[in-house]
Amino acid sequence: MSDESLPAGTTLLIKGGRALTPGADWHQPPCIDIAIAGDAIAGIADAYSLAARSEIEVIDARDHLVLPGxxxxxxxxxxxxxxxxxxxxxxxxxxxxxxxxxxxxxxxxxxxxxxxxxxxxxxxxxxxxxxxxxxxxxxxxxxxxxxxxxxxxxxxxxxxxxxxxxxxxxxxxxxxxxxxxxxxxxxxxxxxxxxxxxxxxxxxxxxxxxxxxxxxxxxxxxxxxxxxxxxxxxxxxxxxxxxxxxxxxxxxxxxxxxxxxxxxxxxxxxxxxxxxxxxxxxxxxxxxxxxxxxxxxxxxxxxxxxxxxxxxxxxxxxxxxxxxxxxxxxxxxxxxxxxxxxxxxxxxxxxxxxxxxxxxxxxxxxxxxxxxxxxxxxxxxxxxxxxxxARLGHTIGRIAVGFKADLTLIDMNDPSWSPMNSAARQLVHVEAGRGVRTVLVNGAVVVRDRKLTSVDETTIYEAVKTVMPEFRKDFAVISARVAKLQPWLDRAHKQIMDAELDIERLPFR
Ligand SMILES: [Zn+2]
Known part of the structure; x- marks a missing residue:
């Protein structure tokens, strides 16, 4: 495997991640490099040469699964x-x-x-x-x-x-x-x-x-x-x-x-x-x-x-x-x-x-x-x-050259991924979100080491705390109102459940 030169204009390199590219084996995806220029994926290769390109940000993605956001x-x-x-x-x-x-x-x-x-x-x-x-x-x-x-x-x-x-x-x-x-x-x-x-x-x-x-x-x-x-x-x-x-x-x-x-x-x-x-x-x-x-x-x-x-x-x-x-x-x-x-x-x-x-x-x-x-x-x-x-299938949803750099990196140094028998099956049936470490939207790193980079997360939690008293007051009023309506709600619900229908999607009927 010989190192390739980075595509012109590369600003960010995701290096050595196991990526779910369209043509890869999603059970055992290979390690690859993904070059990003501005907001888009500019190149994908087994490995890019980085010599004398120190101005480019490199995200070390070894032991990470890289998937389309x-x-x-x-x-x-x-x-x-x-x-x-x-x-x-x-x-x-x-x-x-x-x-x-x-x-x-x-x-x-x-x-x-x-x-x-x-x-x-x-x-x-x-x-x-x-x-x-x-x-x-x-x-x-x-x-x-x-x-x-x-x-x-x-x-x-x-x-x-x-x-x-x-x-x-x-x-x-x-x-x-x-x-x-x-x-x-x-x-x-x-x-x-x-x-x-x-x-x-x-x-x-x-x-x-x-x-x-x-x-x-x-x-x-x-x-x-x-x-x-x-x-x-x-x-x-x-x-x-x-x-x-x-x-x-x-x-x-x-x-x-x-x-x-x-x-x-x-x-x-x-x-x-x-x-x-x-x-x-x-x-x-x-x-x-x-x-x-x-x-x-x-x-x-x-x-x-x-x-x-x-x-x-x-x-x-x-x-x-x-x-x-x-x-x-x-x-x-x-x-x-x-x-x-x-x-x-x-x-x-x-x-x-x-x-x-x-x-x-x-x-x-x-x-x-x-x-x-x-x-x-x-x-x-x-x-x-x-x-x-969303009519955006030509720009997002896949890891491919020319697509927007919307990527999620999952840290596989975690019990969810040991042993790694199938990336696809473990992503769906084992990983629950604990491994999400890095997220890129439009080429920008918006989550780094599990923290939002654009806004201090604590200010969001504080803003929510400030508005919650009003929300809780209104929710209590609404809950009391629904409680009063409950007898009629129950009656209508029973009629819905008892009615004949030509198809069935509930297991208990
Ligand atoms: Zn809805």
């Missing part, structure tokens, strides 16, 4: 402060605890602090890109500006969408309207409610899509869920997405109740939301459907036919009693499968290692017949598929 393809920064507040709660009830329409307006300080904290957790877990589908309700520009400032300060790549809807939540959940007394209806809401003050999409277009690009920020659109959006709103969304060539993120079939709602309200489409979208002409590769637990086989085939993808969020789906997604059916159909960690109040951890492990485990029980190995599929979902879904 994870893409957290479904996340909401609005409830970062609610991590650890809840245990098992049915999805429909959880919405009342955690989602912005239930809360009084937040302070700019709180919005800024929670965005910083969420970004910090993502980076420290090896994520270099996060798709934030944020509900700001009621919308205020100063909140949006605080979010943008926090992300820029931390230095994580963001695919940002505002979440919106034009149908009231109570209209979209089975049995709520008939079960709750009318005087309680104003207390019921979901992920996004119709915005009364402004035309949110028009405002987003004029203030963000048409504005000068920001280096680490790309835009997306976030119709909350098809049942919460009229056909006209979905049409407008897709027209805008096609005009600006940006991705669209929405929720679909997270819970049994969401599938039941479709069956009850869409007889003209055989009760299938995906068929509705296909016939409305809005189903295309720009669409990413978060959850997709209760997709039918016919809908999976429609997704494959139209090139639309899904984003699975196994942590929250289990805690919210939603069920097991049909992973093997999605794989067999060739549907793009990204991975996300969803809200902090339902998934709690922004941890792609947990998501990948659950992906592999749930794949095993999603089909009675033994299937193919899933570790490499889980890693591809956590990296490439998330990048492809």
């Amino acid at each position: 994870f893409v957290n393809a479904h996340y909401h920064s609005h409830d970062v402060l609610a991590k650890g507040t809840l245990e098992e709660v049915p999805l429909e009830s959880w919405r009342l605890y955690a989602l912005p329409p239930q809360y009084p307006p937040r302070s700019v300080e709180e919005v800024y602090a929670r965005t910083l904290l969420g970004a910090l957790e993502c980076l420290r877990s090896g994520m270099t890109t996060v798709q934030d589908m944020l509900t700001l309700y009621p919308y205020e520009d100063r909140h949006m500006d605080a979010v943008m400032a926090a992300y820029e300060k931390v230095g994580i790549r963001v695919v940002f969408a505002l979440q919106y809807a034009d149908r009231k939540g109570i209209e979209t959940i089975p049995f709520w309207k008939d079960t709750f007394p009318a005087e309680l209806h104003p207390l019921l809401s979901t992920a996004a409610e119709p915005e009364r003050q402004i035309d949110l999409i028009g405002h987003f277009e004029s203030t963000r899509l048409k504005a000068a690009p920001r280096p680490l920020m790309s835009w997306a659109l976030g119709p909350s869920a098809p049942e919460r959006c009229s056909p006209a709103l979905m049409q407008r969304t897709m027209e805008l997405a096609r005009r600006y060539d940006i991705p669209v993120y929405t929720h679909i079939y997270e819970s049994r109740g969401m599938a039941l709602q479709a069956r009850m309200t869409l007889p003209e489409y055989s009760g299938l939301l995906i068929r509705r979208l296909a016939e409305e002409g809005v189903l295309d590769p720009r669409l990413n459907f978060a959850h997709s637990v209760w997709l039918s086989r016919e809908e999976i085939e429609l997704l494959a036919e139209h090139g639309a993808g899904v984003v699975l969020n196994p942590q929250g789906n289990l805690k919210m009693k939603c069920g097991i997604p049909p992973i093997r059916m999605l794989q067999d159909a060739g549907v793009r499968i990204g991975l996300g960690c969803d809200n902090c109040s339902c998934s709690d951890a922004q941890n792609m290692f947990v998501a990948m492990k659950l992906f592999g485990l749930l794949a095993a029980v999603s089909d009675p017949i033994p299937g193919p190995p899933q570790a490499i599929a889980a890693i591809r979902s956590a990296t490439e598929a998330g990048a492809d879904g």
Whole structure:
């Protein structure tokens, strides 16, 4: 093996790491050097010669696994402060605890602090890109500006969408309207409610899509869920997405109740939301459907036919009693499968290692017949598929020349990696995040020796402490309100669970 000369313009060299490049054996990846020039990967070689090039920063990556930074393809920064507040709660009830329409307006300080904290957790877990589908309700520009400032300060790549809807939540959940007394209806809401003050999409277009690009920020659109959006709103969304060539993120079939709602309200489409979208002409590769637990086989085939993808969020789906997604059916159909960690109040951890492990485990029980190995599929979902879904698959999600230098280095001097039998399997089934040592975004080292370099982490924890009294006060009020609603919530939930449905994704029924 002879040493090669460094590519012109090299600013940083990652030396001797075992890298998951597209062509490598991901079970026993070889040691290589990765040369970075500015924000991009300029060269990959067995070894580069460093003689007389002392101005170049060298990161010693021996005994490290080097992987493309994870893409957290479904996340909401609005409830970062609610991590650890809840245990098992049915999805429909959880919405009342955690989602912005239930809360009084937040302070700019709180919005800024929670965005910083969420970004910090993502980076420290090896994520270099996060798709934030944020509900700001009621919308205020100063909140949006605080979010943008926090992300820029931390230095994580963001695919940002505002979440919106034009149908009231109570209209979209089975049995709520008939079960709750009318005087309680104003207390019921979901992920996004119709915005009364402004035309949110028009405002987003004029203030963000048409504005000068920001280096680490790309835009997306976030119709909350098809049942919460009229056909006209979905049409407008897709027209805008096609005009600006940006991705669209929405929720679909997270819970049994969401599938039941479709069956009850869409007889003209055989009760299938995906068929509705296909016939409305809005189903295309720009669409990413978060959850997709209760997709039918016919809908999976429609997704494959139209090139639309899904984003699975196994942590929250289990805690919210939603069920097991049909992973093997999605794989067999060739549907793009990204991975996300969803809200902090339902998934709690922004941890792609947990998501990948659950992906592999749930794949095993999603089909009675033994299937193919899933570790490499889980890693591809956590990296490439998330990048492809964001329409950034040509620049991030892979370690290749010309791609952005978004990399995560895992320290293998750890029990998780001894003995090293398979890098891919140990990344998915053993490593839990303890080994994340160095993270690069756009060629910049944003985590070094397990610490954020862009912001003093203690200032983030202090900022969170400052805003928590107000958050806790409001959370207590909300919890007391949900407790009063509990008898009707339980009754509606039982009706959802007892109703007949043509598919099943829960093991205990
Ligand atoms: Zn979500």
